[in-house]
Amino acid sequence: MSNIKNKSAIYAGTFDPFTNGHDDIVKRALNIFDDLTILVAKSPVKKPLFSVAQRVGMLNNLYAKDDRITIDSWEGLLVDYANEKGKKFLVRGLRPSGDFEIEFQMASMNHNLNDDIDTIFLMTGPDHYFISSTLIREIFQHGGDIESHVPPIIFNKMKELNKG
Numbered sequence: 001m002s003n004i005k006n007k008s009a010i011y012a013g014t015f016d017p018f019t020n021g022h023d024d025i026v027k028r029a030l031n032i033f034d035d036l037t038i039l040v041a042k043s044p045v046k047k048p049l050f051s052v053a054q055r056v057g058m059l060n061n062l063y064a065k066d067d068r069i070t071i072d073s074w075e076g077l078l079v080d081y082a083n084e085k086g087k088k089f090l091v092r093g094l095r096p097s098g099d100f101e102i103e104f105q106m107a108s109m110n111h112n113l114n115d116d117i118d119t120i121f122l123m124t125g126p127d128h129y130f131i132s133s134t135l136i137r138e139i140f141q142h143g144g145d146i147e148s149h150v151p152p153i154i155f156n157k158m159k160e161l162n163k164g
């Protein structure tokens with residue numbers, strides 16, 4: 001395994017929408033890594049509410065002032081993106097609600113596909129472990145209050161996009 005110091009990492013996800021739980025992982029990953037690529041996955045199986053371009057746009061707005069963060073999108077294998085960009089670390093948030101088995105499987109498969117690549121797990125914070133993007137979308141679509149679970153920029157964009 002390479003040394004983590006002075007390294008960059010990728011935080012991939014569907015981010016439909018990006019939540020405070022994701023933001024918490026980003027901030028903590030930046031205590032470990034020098035820079036981070038937030039990679040929006042197309043994830044057609046999930047039938048996302050927002051297009052990739054909309055999700056990328058929201059994240060560019062959210063992190064416009066932080067030059068340690070790059071926003072990108074990708075449709076293929078995560079390890080292929082990492083290879084192309086010369087990155088060796090993937091960051092994942094772990095929630096206590098059954099994430100471990102699937103994360104273990106994904107991290108093992110990614111390492112198997114490219115043994116230069118390792119996954120670093122951060123425990124999801126106590127204020128966020130019970131949220132997921134699907135729940136946030138569902139509550140939002142039914143007019144429920146999601147404001148405390150998504151960054152203000154994302155909340156405002158969601159309201160705008162919902163009107164249009």
Ligand code: COA
Nearest residue numbers: 012013014021022041077078093106109124131132133134
């Ligand atoms: N706080 C709050 N919610 C969180 C969270 C956190 N810290 N971490 C994850 N979640 C939520 C997400 O919002 C997501 O909610 P949803 O299922 O309602 O959309 C859920 O937990 C699962 O998140 P995650 O495991 O990150 O799934 P994802 O769909 O967002 O991302 C990819 C999965 C895109 C990273 C993965 O499928 C991938 O790498 N795909 C590329 C193709 C590939 O390489 N496949 C082989 C992998 S071995």
